[in-house]
Amino acid sequence: MRSIQEYQEIISVELDKFLEEVKGTELYAPVKYVLGLGGKRMRPVLTLMGTDMFDGKLPDSYKSALGIEVFHNFTLLHDDIMDDAPLRRGSKTVHEKWDVNAAILSGDVMFVQAFTLVTSCRTEYLRAVIDIFNVTAIEVCEGQQLDMEFETREDVTLQEYLEMIKLKTSVLVGCALELGAVLADAPKEDSRNLYEFGLNLGMAFQIMDDLLDVFGDAQVFGKQVGGDIITNKKTYLLLKALEEANESQEVELRKWMSNSVQNPEKKVQAVTAIFEDLQVKEAANQLMEQYYKKALDALGRINVAPEKKAYFKGFAEQLMKRNH
Amino acid sequence: MRSIQEYQEIISVELDKFLEEVKGTELYAPVKYVLGLGGKRMRPVLTLMGTDMFDGKLPDSYKSALGIEVFHNFTLLHDDIMDDAPLRRGSKTVHEKWDVNAAILSGDVMFVQAFTLVTSCRTEYLRAVIDIFNVTAIEVCEGQQLDMEFETREDVTLQEYLEMIKLKTSVLVGCALELGAVLADAPKEDSRNLYEFGLNLGMAFQIMDDLLDVFGDAQVFGKQVGGDIITNKKTYLLLKALEEANESQEVELRKWMSNSVQNPEKKVQAVTAIFEDLQVKEAANQLMEQYYKKALDALGRINVAPEKKAYFKGFAEQLMKRNH
Structure with missing residues (x-):
């Protein structure tokens, strides 16, 4: 396993390479802008962690990992239109800096880029990768729908709230980790447990x-x-x-x-x-x-060496202690 | 080969089956509405035609064909927001009947459904199918971008116009046909020529x-x-x-x-x-x-029996004679 910072560095390099190849036309200006706003790139880092957990060839997972980040940023872009948010990471949102039409269409093309990147994996894993990613992408849309409905509803139950945050946020965390495991040829049960860990x-x-x-x-x-x-x-x-x-x-x-x-x-x-x-x-x-x-x-049920599990446990502890 | 009407009938049945399985939540109401507005379903028909040209197992292409139709309807849904169109096929557009947010998010989920359907093919063809579809989906977004830019530009050239209609419309016709051929295990050169025919x-x-x-x-x-x-x-x-x-x-x-x-x-x-x-x-x-x-x-260069080519030539003649 590598340090979180090392994984972030890999993603940063891959993202730069990706952005260099993106065309210079108007359609892609918001794409470059949004992906350049920064962030901790936690989701693609999780994919790389998943691959390292099962001793996969890390570079084989770079593109799929980046695809998860592009997908996540696409959802932020469209969500910001729906929420009429003025700012994202301290900068103007795309629909404010350009307009709603640019935000819709640039989001759509980012979505295709995300699919393209996620599926840029070894062909033997393609079916498994697509199945996990498509189900997750549908769920994220369903989560955003619930979140929007909740704004005007006065009878939201706790159960519904938990379902919403699961769909809108948690499933993608699980998906990012599981993709990494799948690309390292992990046994099905182990990759599902890693998903459960993330979820x-x-x-x-x-x-x-x-x-x-x-x-x-x-x-x-x-x-x-x-x-x-x-x-x-x-x-x-x-x-x-x-x-x-x-x-x-x-x-x-x-x-x-x-x-x-x-x-x-x-x-x-x-x-x-x-x-x-x-x-x-x-x-x-x-x-x-x-x-x-x-x-x-769920982590405990995964069949990997204790030091791997200790790494993920340490990661979880770090994540949950940001208020200490 | 079957009659166009027979292909349309197959798509109609498959679409009904698909819609029956779509959840009844608010998110999917616009999806059902848009896909229920009708249309000639020409693009999925082309996919089935492509499969029949190379004697493929037609049912193996049903889902991918339907995916092309769902993708096309997704683009109409988002385009109608951008063009602020009040009507689509004589009925209210989604952003008029619901609102812009519903139209954005339901479009997004349709996009995932399209990917899911298109990739619901035999695994051996998955890589080829994804490569064709992703490239086409990117091009369609680029075409819509050009179309929007042209509205406010006074210096559009003929060359730019031809590029725009190619990206916005023609590539999907080629893609629909080529997908059908790929799913029938057609030789690469033949499937590319069928794409050229459609384009x-x-x-x-x-x-x-x-x-x-x-x-x-x-x-x-x-x-x-x-x-x-x-x-x-x-x-x-x-x-x-x-x-x-x-x-x-x-x-x-x-x-x-x-x-x-x-x-x-x-x-x-x-x-x-x-x-x-x-x-x-x-x-x-x-x-x-x-x-x-x-x-x-391009049709002439495809290595299939003359009666197959005659069918496609007849189809082209029919299509181009609607003013006679």
């Missing part, structure tokens, strides 16, 4: 993300604390609170969620106080631990 | 489409004569006229193209008169014949 780690990570928004250290986290509360985002915490609230608590929560609130700081304080009364932090921590344990259990 | 027939068809808009019989054609002239669409005829016009003719053309024109009928008459003075109809007919001949030449 459940993704779930734990999302719940941690919800927790950090409210209970995290603003300085470490790098975001305004309570951002989700201010925008009434239907997070695990809010949905759990609505589920656990007695009548008066629910009335108060709904009052703070109404549009008439003028003082965001006061709103964050008041809603956080309700969260604390209802012990939603504890509930979220518990669920996060459950997913984390499921992830480690 | 050039597609070009001839597009130029005929431009011609019919101005010089066609409204009753047979089923559209208002001169629609392209009224909307200043940069067709082969208009671009050729602008290229051939002397100074005063160009001034007159540009005057009619300006937004201040109040009387559409008079505009159609006047522009048609300039077209006739400049003999653009003859030039278009000549170019159309050139593409048609190229198509038949």
Whole structure:
């Protein structure tokens, strides 16, 4: 296994090579822009990690790994149109910098590029790669659909929320890892367990993300604390609170969620106080631990040397300790 | 070979089966709607024809053929957003019936469905199928980009126009045929020639489409004569006229193209008169014949029985005689 930084370096070099070959026409300007905005490139790193876990030839996985990153960035591009987001990674979104049409069409062509890259693998693995990737791509679209529906729905259940974050985010984490394993000719059961590891780690990570928004250290986290509360985002915490609230608590929560609130700081304080009364932090921590344990259990079932498993366990620990 | 109607019937049955299996959630409602609007299903018919030309097992091509139709409908769905089109096949477009977000996301998921269907072929042909399809899908996006750019550009050349219609429309005709041939294990050279046949027939068809808009019989054609002239669409005829016009003719053309024109009928008459003075109809007919001949030449080079070639020649004749 290599260090995360080494994997990131490989992806960075491959991405640069890819971008150099992309045509200079107007259609591709947003593609180059979006892929140049940076990011931690975690998904393609996971693919490379998956290949190294089973001692595959790492360069055989470069293009498919990059395809996962291009796919992820395509989803961000189209999601930003749908959410009417002005900024992405601190820069203007494509539909703001160009226009909606450019964002739609450049996204579409990125989608084809993603398919092309993902399927640029050894032909013997093509069927398995396509099957995993297509199912995941469908699921990611379904997740985005649920996320959009939730914005206008007042009756979202916790179960539905968990389904949404699974589809929108976690399945791609599992897919990225499994692809890497498949390209290293891993036994089917092992590659499925690696998928399970990624899926459940993704779930734990999302719940941690919800927790950090409210209970995290603003300085470490790098975001305004309570951002989700201010925008009434239907997070695990809010949905759990609505589920656990007695009548008066629910009335108060709904009052703070109404549009008439003028003082965001006061709103964050008041809603956080309700969260604390209802012990939603504890509930979220518990669920996060459950997913984390499921992830480690799946990892434990994989038939590889203990030092490989230790590497992935260390990675999971690192990922989940970003608030410490 | 079967009759076109028989091929259409096969596609209709396969499409119904496919739609029955599509989930009933909100995401898929526009998918079912768009695919239910009808159409001649010519592209998947071409795939089946390609398979029959080389005596392949026809059912082995059903899913890939359907994938070509789903892909085509996905492009229509996203193009209609970009063109802000209110109607498609006489019904409301998806972004009008739902909204832009639904049209973007349902289009995206259709795109994945198209990939899934196209790649639902025998594994031995997977690499060839993916290579053809991905290249074509990229080209179709590039064609749409050019088409959008042309709307606001005043210096579009004839050469650029031909490149645009090739990318936006003709390559998919070639791709549909070639996929069918590949799935019947046709020799590489034969399947490439079948692609060339489709590509050039597609070009001839597009130029005929431009011609019919101005010089066609409204009753047979089923559209208002001169629609392209009224909307200043940069067709082969208009671009050729602008290229051939002397100074005063160009001034007159540009005057009619300006937004201040109040009387559409008079505009159609006047522009048609300039077209006739400049003999653009003859030039278009000549170019159309050139593409048609190229198509038949490519057909002639394919190593199949004469009766197969006769079938495809008859098909081409039928296609190009819709104004007679």
